[in-house]
Structures are given as structure tokens and as C-alpha cells.
Amino acid sequence: MLALSVDIEDWYHLPYVTGSPYSTYRDVNDFFKKWDDRYDYLSKPCERVLKLLDDFKIQATFFIVADIVDNYPGMVEKIVDGGHEIGCHGLHHECAIDPKTKKAIRGVDNFERQITVAKKKLELMSKERIIGFRAPSAYIAGWMVDSIEKLGFKYDSSVSVNSLYNKCDEKLKNVTSVPYYPVKGGLRPGEERDIIEIPWPYFKIAGIKFPTGGGPFLRFGGARYIKLGLYQSLKRGDAVFYFHPIDLSDEKFPGKFSAKRPFYWAIKGKTVEKRIRFILKNIDGELGTCRDIWEKMR
Numbered sequence: 590m591l592a593l594s595v596d597i598e599d600w601y602h603l604p605y606v607t608g609s610p611y612s613t614y615r616d617v618n619d620f621f622k623k624w625d626d627r628y629d630y631l632s633k634p635c636e637r638v639l640k641l642l643d644d645f646k647i648q649a650t651f652f653i654v655a656d657i658v659d660n661y662p663g664m665v666e667k668i669v670d671g672g673h674e675i676g677c678h679g680l681h682h683e684c685a686i687d688p689k690t691k692k693a694i695r696g697v698d699n700f701e702r703q704i705t706v707a708k709k710k711l712e713l714m715s716k717e718r719i720i721g722f723r724a725p726s727a728y729i730a731g732w733m734v735d736s737i738e739k740l741g742f743k744y745d746s747s748v749s750v751n752s753l754y755n756k757c758d759e760k761l762k763n764v765t766s767v768p769y770y771p772v773k774g775g776l777r778p779g780e781e782r783d784i785i786e787i788p789w790p791y792f793k794i795a796g797i798k799f800p801t802g803g804g805p806f807l808r809f810g811g812a813r814y815i816k817l818g819l820y821q822s823l824k825r826g827d828a829v830f831y832f833h834p835i836d837l838s839d840e841k842f843p844g845k846f847s848a849k850r851p852f853y854w855a856i857k858g859k860t861v862e863k864r865i866r867f868i869l870k871n872i873d874g875e876l877g878t879c880r881d882i883w884e885k886m887r
Contacts, residue, residue, distance in 0.1 A: 591823060591872055592787065592879045593649040594676075594746065594831040595638060596723065596804075597664075599631040600842040602654055602682035604726050609684045610694070617656055617681040630842055632661060634834035637862065639671050645869050650879040652678035652723040652746075652831075655707035658714050665714040674878040675714075676721030677742070680707040684728045691730065691758035701736050708740060721879050723747050727789075730758040731775035738784040744768075744883045746787040746829055748776055751800040766790045767826035768882055785886055787829050787879055790822035803831040808856045812864035816871060823874050827882045830868070836861045 601607055601624070607614045614620040621628075642649055651668050653675060658665055669675065680703040687694055704722075711719050720743035724733060729747035737745060750761050763778050768787045772779030776786065789802030792814070800806050801818020815830070822828040835842075839858040869876070 590827045590875045590877050590882060590885070591819060592746075592827070592829040592877055592882050593642075593647060593869075594723070594829055594879060595649050595651045596678055596831055596833045597631070597635065597651055597653040597657055597668075598678065598682050598725075598833060598835070599629065599657075600835060601628060602725075604684060604688070608682050608725060610687055610689075616683060621660075626843065629661065630838055630840055631657075631834055632664065633840075634837040635664060635667075637837050638834045639667060641862065641865065642673070643671065645876075647869065647876050648672050648674065648878055650674040650676050650721060650746075652676040652721065653711060654678045654682045654725070655680045655710040658710045665711070669715050669717075674721065674880045675711055675717065675719060676723060676746075676879065677704065677707050677711055677719050678723050679725040680704065680710075682725040684726055685724065685733055686728050686730050686758060688726075688728060688756070691728075693730070693732070697732060697736060700733065701740060704737060704740055708742075720744065720883065721746065726756070728756045729776070731771065731773075734771055734776065734784060734786070735774060738782070742784060744785045744787055744879060746789075746831075746879055748786055748788040749791075749800055749802055750788055750798060751791050752798045753800060764788060765825055766822040766828055768886060785883060787827075787882055790818045790828045790830070792818035792821055802829070804833060804836070805853070807832055807864060808836060808854075808861055812867040815864070816868055819868070819872060827885065829879060829882070832861070832865060837865075 722737045722742045722745045724747040727747045769778045771786045791798040
């Protein structure tokens with residue numbers, strides 16, 4: 590099974606704008622105190638994503654930054670009305686671990702408080718129990734998995750095994766693209782417990798593992814590159830694919846932030862939408878949600 594997932598965040602949730610040690614604004618609250626221009630570049634592409642999924646009659650898992658509830662009235666309700674699963678993508682899309690050192694930034698207690706608030710917000714709007722989590726910017730640590738398990742989550746989908754980068758706080762020994770039970774306090778495979786990890790796909794050639802989960806690699810690598818990784822990962826077992834609505838945006842994001850990373854958004858909009866449609870048309874195997882993968886492992 591291939592689980593289709595969508596990360597619901599806007600341009601200002603990106604770590605070079607808010608939510609990281611190197612961001613322009615301390616956090617999203619600081620951003621809204623100081624930003625006096627248009628902020629919503631998410632609503633229109635989100636509508637396009639919902640239409641795209643409806644065209645294919647597919648339900649997906651939407652990992653939502655919980656402050657979307659406050660700043661985009663009606664968005665979560667539309668996603669729920671489409672029959673999609675709701676997952677948690679943090680309260681304000683803040684990195685819980687430092688991107689460089691991989692050490693906890695504000696501590697375990699602060700992380701658990703924020704995720705508790707985020708979970709309640711999303712459950713109130715969705716009228717359903719939230720069991721899935723994806724770490725903001727995919728920076729994940731074993732202690733974070735222990736925390737979200739304690740808070741009632743049943744799966745995480747943040748780990749990306751590849752040879753180009755590692756956003757985790759440890760080497761991912763014996764981890765592939767196949768869903769597994771992580772050890773307590775770590776991300777390596779361990780014994781059965783109340784939470785599973787659904788890692789991202791990769792394409793392996795000549796011993797090198799290339800990330801093919803989606804997102805930036807969908808924009809820069811193209812649909813056929815992603816399909817290679819999905820095909821290979823599905824041969825190993827169940828897999829997950831993701832993208833962001835803002836990947837489909839035709840608009841240019843605010844200039845002074847785009848200028849910091851001029852090539853990061855060079856490819857997006859209708860080009861990316863065509864790539865997603867190509868993948869969905871040509872993927873082999875059953876399409877579902879992350880919850881579907883969790884239910885298979887229960």
C-alpha cells in the first residue's frame with residue numbers, strides 16, 4: 590500500500606521564516622505581531638489539492654499545523670468533509686530539535702505541552718481522534734516518539750533514510766522504508782509497542798540511497814524520479830508519499846524571504862500538480878492513508 594499524505598503549512602511556517610534557531614521571526618506569534626501584509630498563500634492551492642484528490646477519488650492523510658485552525662477559518666472542515674484523515678504537524682511548525690546539533694531546543698515538557706494543545710485543536714475541529722504525527726520539517730528524535738506515544742498517538746511518519754542528509758538525532762541503523770516499531774528512546778527498529786514509524790521512501794542504486802518521499806525532491810527531481818523510489822520502496826513493503834499545497838502555488842511568495850533561497854521555489858505550481866497527477870495515474874498498488882498502514886500492523 591502507498592499512503593498518500595499532505596503537509597498543511599504556509600510559506601511563513603518554513604524554518605528560515607519562523608520556528609527554528611536561524612529563522613527571521615522567533616515564532617509564528619512573533620511573525621503575526623510584526624507582519625502587516627498578506628500572509629495567506631495556502632488557501633487557493635489547498636482547494637486545488639482537494640479537487641485533485643476528488644478527481645482520483647482518493648482519501649489522504651493531511652498533517653496539519655494546528656494554528657491553521659485559527660488563521661484559516663473553514664480549511665480543516667473542508668478537508669474533513671472530503672473524507673480525509675487528519676494528522677498533527679505541530680502547533681506552530683517549530684523544530685523540536687536543533688537542525689545542527691539535534692539536541693532538544695526547548696525541552697521535553699515544552700514539546701509535550703505544545704503537542705497536547707495542537708492535538709486538542711485538531712480533534713475539536715475534525716471531531717475525530719488524532720493518531721498520526723509528522724515532525725515539523727521532519728526533524729525527529731527518539732524521545733519525541735516516546736512523548737507522542739504517551740500523548741495517545743499511534744504512528745509517526747517523519748524518518749527519512751537516505752545518503753544525502755539525516756534529520757534525526759541518531760544514525761538510522763537497520764531502518765529501511767518499511768514501517769516498523771521503534772525502540773524506546775530511539776529510532777532503530779525494536780520490539781512491538783503502541784506506536785509505529787512509517788518512514789519515507791528512497792531509491793537505492795550502487796549503495797547510495799536517494800530520498801524520494803516528495804516535497805522538494807518532487808519539485809527538483811521530477812515525477813519519474815519519485816516514481817522510481819516509490820516503486821522500489823513498495824517492493825520492500827508499505828510506503829508513504831507526501832507533498833505540500835504550497836508546492837502547487839502559482840504565486841511568488843514574499844520577496845525578501847524568497848530572495849534568501851532563490852532556487853528553492855524555482856519549480857512549483859502547475860508543473861508540480863502535473864507531476865503529482867502523473868504519479869497517481871501510474872503508481873502500482875493500492876492507495877490509502879497512513880491510518881490504513883497502522884491498521885494493517887495492529
